[in-house]
Amino acid sequence: MRAFVIPELAGPSAGELRDVPEPDGAHEWADGQRLLIDVHATGVSFPDLLQSRGEYQHGQAPPYVAGGEVAGVVLEAPSGCRFSPGDRVASLTLWGGLAERALGQPRYTVRLPDAMSFIEGAALELNYATAWFALYRVGLRPGETVLVHGAGGGVGTATIQVTQALGGTPIAVVSDDAKERVAREAGARLVIRPAAGWVDEVKALTDGRGVDVVIDPVGGERFVDSLRSLDVGGRLGVVGFAGGGIPEVRANRLLLRDLSVVGVALAPYVGRHPEISAVLASALEELSATGAIRPVVGHVLSLDRAAEALALIDRRAALGKVVVQVKT
Numbered sequence: 001m002r003a004f005v006i007p008e009l010a011g012p013s014a015g016e017l018r019d020v021p022e023p024d025g026a027h028e029w030a031d032g033q034r035l036l037i038d039v040h041a042t043g044v045s046f047p048d049l050l051q052s053r054g055e056y057q058h059g060q061a062p063p064y065v066a067g068g069e070v071a072g073v074v075l076e077a078p079s080g081c082r083f084s085p086g087d088r089v090a091s092l093t094l095w096g097g098l099a100e101r102a103l104g105q106p107r108y109t110v111r112l113p114d115a116m117s118f119i120e121g122a123a124l125e126l127n128y129a130t131a132w133f134a135l136y137r138v139g140l141r142p143g144e145t146v147l148v149h150g151a152g153g154g155v156g157t158a159t160i161q162v163t164q165a166l167g168g169t170p171i172a173v174v175s176d177d178a179k180e181r182v183a184r185e186a187g188a189r190l191v192i193r194p195a196a197g198w199v200d201e202v203k204a205l206t207d208g209r210g211v212d213v214v215i216d217p218v219g220g221e222r223f224v225d226s227l228r229s230l231d232v233g234g235r236l237g238v239v240g241f242a243g244g245g246i247p248e249v250r251a252n253r254l255l256l257r258d259l260s261v262v263g264v265a266l267a268p269y270v271g272r273h274p275e276i277s278a279v280l281a282s283a284l285e286e287l288s289a290t291g292a293i294r295p296v297v298g299h300v301l302s303l304d305r306a307a308e309a310l311a312l313i314d315r316r317a318a319l320g321k322v323v324v325q326v327k328t
Helices: 046-051 125-137 154-165 177-185 198-205 220-228 251-256 266-272 275-289 303-314
Strands: 002-006 016-019 036-044 069-076 088-092 101-103 109-111 145-148 169-173 190-192 211-216 230-238 260-263 297-302 321-325
Touching (some): 016 303, 046 303, 125 266, 220 251, 266 275
Antiparallel strands (some): 036 069, 088 109
């Protein structure tokens, strides 16, 4: 089968399209449960970029097949699994997804509604699971306001939609006009730029109080201002550091206004609380089936352009989700 292989940890430009054997056994995170998927489309994201450089905590030794999530049709499913051959699904693969067939993880797999294409489905599992889990961890309540950094990207657009589906009001933070268009396409009504004075703009949009929640997949220099933008008792969910810098916080900032900073890491949480994976899958399937969430796909490239797909993320030029179409 054809697959996009990273032969050495030198970034996406080192990747090659090769013929490789079909995957055997089960995904190493699947507890021996073999879920084989005929891949129609693959979503790529920031962790895929980090893996290609050996900078991700869940990376693979080269050579390996890249690609962290897929949408396609189940070919083989383990006994007792809720999936059967022929099911249309989206699944988190972590690696191995940029190929014609891939091993999924049953606990991180959801059924796709008939109205959702495989291209859209490839943008579902990672970003929307991250968004839902981030809002779960910060305890979002209906009626609360949520400041969303990186709102023109995959996690950002997902967070906008899940926030609205859960009864919250998102405020999107974007850096340019193109990303603003994507954030508004995702459903954002309130959009600001991270220019000087943006915290004052947030306060003006919230009657001087500040937001209840910040979801931050960017990190970097905005972190302290994100804390300043919170209302008393506000919560900040740390999703990642796409901006490159890992910020630090002085504890007195948290104490003075009763603020909380929460790390958002699904894998260790599921390891300690495995029941949450079923709750998450059920939530994503319900939100997808009702049309409350609809992935925003900004770029669709062919498998022979997989390196280019990852380069879009590297240049921070991605608008919405970047998807590689494996089958036409």
